[in-house]
Structures are given as structure tokens and as C-alpha cells.
Amino acid sequence: MLIPRLIVARPVFAWRTSSRPTLVRTRLAWDDARLRRATSIRSTAGGSLTLGYAGLPEGASHVVPFMEERAAHGAPVHRRTRTVPWTDAMEPSGVDLMTIGAPAERIRSLASAHDLLLPFRIELVVPVVPDVAAMRARVSRKERQRVARQRRDLGWALENATAAADFEWFYENVHLPTMRRRHGLATRSLEREIAFQCVFRQGFLFFLTEGRERIAGMLCLFSPRTRTLTLRLAGVTHGAQAHYGTSAFAGLYVLILEWAATHGIRAVNLSGCEPFLSKGIFQFKRKLHPRVVRPADHFGAKRLWLRVVRDTPAVRDFLVANPVIAETPGGALEAVYFHDDQRPARRDIRWEGTGLSAARMTHLDSFLQATSNGGPSFVSA
Incomplete structure (x- = not known):
């Protein structure tokens, strides 16, 4: 009875998780092709912040729930999900803060040098x-x-x-x-x-x-x-x-x-999570002093582009409360803490002991000014 199931189970699992280079490349090409029609999500969290997501459907289960939870603070969340052409999904109308999830090459062709690119997911690995x-x-x-x-x-x-x-x-x-x-x-x-x-x-x-x-x-x-x-x-x-x-x-x-x-x-992989230091499971596993790495499977070659569409107090509150793990121009991973004159950086949300290259303090005024230059949709509230 298990033979037919076994035949189905192994290819499905390999498609999702394999680190074999040929299969990873095939998966990435397939993911890029299916973005002709992308997942588009709009979430109103807590009544003061509207979140947007565009890109691969995995974002609906890996990225969006975390951001909704952190933005809503226990308040109801209203989500609308559609599948639309890529250009329509990228339209940030009515959104305050947006994430775009796609293969890295597609993201890099759209983002500027000032934009914040995050790994789509991270893994936490303990050397043994x-x-x-x-x-x-x-x-x-x-x-x-x-x-x-x-x-x-x-x-x-x-x-x-x-x-x-x-x-x-x-x-x-x-x-x-x-x-x-x-x-x-x-x-x-x-x-x-x-x-x-x-x-x-x-x-x-x-x-x-x-x-x-x-x-x-x-x-x-x-x-x-x-x-x-x-x-x-x-x-x-x-x-x-x-x-x-x-x-x-x-x-x-x-x-x-x-x-x-x-x-x-030789190593214990504690599994993965979203690239935010405020993620509870990240802070829990940090106590084991793991190394933060990109996944070896297809997720390792995908990125999140974090776009501020509207500069509002709620957006600033969210960014300060949720320091991120971002990619440096050289390809390393670092912690990024936001702050401004009214909101101190949340250094109590720790990054040490995780193998990240550094922690960077970023003033929101400078960040928002840099990312709005040449950006098609940035609005100051």
C-alpha cells in the first residue's frame, strides 16, 4: 500500500527541499516563469497600517502572517488575496509597507542600490x-x-x-x-x-x-x-x-x-524562519548560538524587497520594532536596526552570537529619503 505513496512523496519532498544544484536551478526557473501571474495580498492590520505583498505564493504562508501579527498587536486582520499579472501585483496603491518576494535576479533588476533586500528565509545552523x-x-x-x-x-x-x-x-x-x-x-x-x-x-x-x-x-x-x-x-x-x-x-x-x-x-540545522530579529523563534534559537545562513534549497536564491510606500508613524513604528536581517552589497548578512529622533533603535532585540557580519544603525529619515529618490510610489504622509 505504501509503494504508490512513496513514489509520490519523494519527488514532492525533493521539489520542495532538495539542495541538488540541477533541481534548484529547475525550481528557480519554474518559479520565475510562474510570476507571469503573481500572488497579490493586501492586509489591514490593526486599522493603522496596510501591508502589501507581491510575488511568489510562498510569501502568503512564510512572510505575510508574521508581518500581520507584528503589525496588528492582537487586533483583527483583514486580508485580501488575488492572483494577478506581475505588473498589477507590483502596483502599491493603497499600501503603506510592501514586501516583494521573487528569485534574486528578478528582485535585483528592479531594486536600486539604496533599497533593502532581505533573504526570503534564513536557516539557523549549529556546528557540532x-x-x-x-x-x-x-x-x-x-x-x-x-x-x-x-x-x-x-x-x-x-x-x-x-x-x-x-x-x-x-x-x-x-x-x-x-x-x-x-x-x-x-x-x-x-x-x-x-x-x-x-x-x-x-x-x-x-x-x-x-x-x-x-x-x-x-x-x-x-x-x-x-x-x-x-x-x-x-x-x-x-x-x-x-x-x-x-x-x-x-x-x-x-x-x-x-x-x-x-x-x-557535523551540524544541527534548527530549521528556518523569516529574516526578522523580532521573530520569537529566532530569539529562542539564538540562545543556542547558531550561525545564520541562507537555505541550501531554492529559498536560498530568493529575496524579499522591503519597500516603504508611505512614510507614516505606523510604518516607522513597525520598522523600529522589527529589526531585519539584510543582504550587504558584498553578499554578507547583517542586522539592520532602524531608529529616528523619537524612536530609539531596539537594541534589546539581540543579534549577537548568530554569525551575522555586523549590526548597522539606520536613521529612518536618511533611509526613507534615499529609497524614495527615483522610487515611483513613495509618499510622505
């Missing part, structure tokens, strides 16, 4: 050395001490589960409930069959146990070629909020890093 103490020391001191205390008091241990029934239990009782609790209708995940055939069968399933109880789990893909362990699915049992309070996720990360140190793993 065969030394358990050294891997444990990568964790920030406060989190490391907390996990050590919970391991001692609660008897936390790592279980490497291998049975198909273990996967089913994880998917139904750990992963799906967690995703529903955290993301609701915006939940995105790997389909069950693809997760089973392409990740579980080629990777490792770990549980954090407390006595005989499994309280959290992670499903990881293993690459024998690069000796890299990549987190694909995760969750806490039944999505229970109580497990977050005990640092169960942090404990699971620490134990997996220790396991990696003794099993010939």
Missing part, C-alpha cells in the same frame, strides 16, 4: 564538535542552568524512537496539537505521508521524557552526505502550555545537541 561539554556550553548560561535544574529535578532524558507507531503517536499527539494551538488556521506542516516516508524513514525521532511520560518531540531529517541533522517537525505533548513553562523545548534541543556530539553529526 565531538565533545558533549562543548555542545552544552553553546547554550546561553541562563538557559543552560535552567535545563540542568529541570533534568536533575524532573529526570529528563532523551528517547530515540524507531517504530512506525512512535511516528503516528508523535504526529497525532505532539506535532499537530502544538501547531493548532500556536498557529490556528495559519498552521502549515508536512503532510503525514511525506513526513513518514521522507523524514522519519531517513532520519530520527526524538522524545524528551519525564519518567515514563513523553512531554515533547522532534522529527529530524538526516543527510549522510553532509552529516547534518535538520529539524523538520516539533511539538509538545497535546500542545499543552504547561510544557512551555518547564522549558521542555530548550531541554530537548540541549539533549539533541549532546546526542549529536556522540553520533558523528
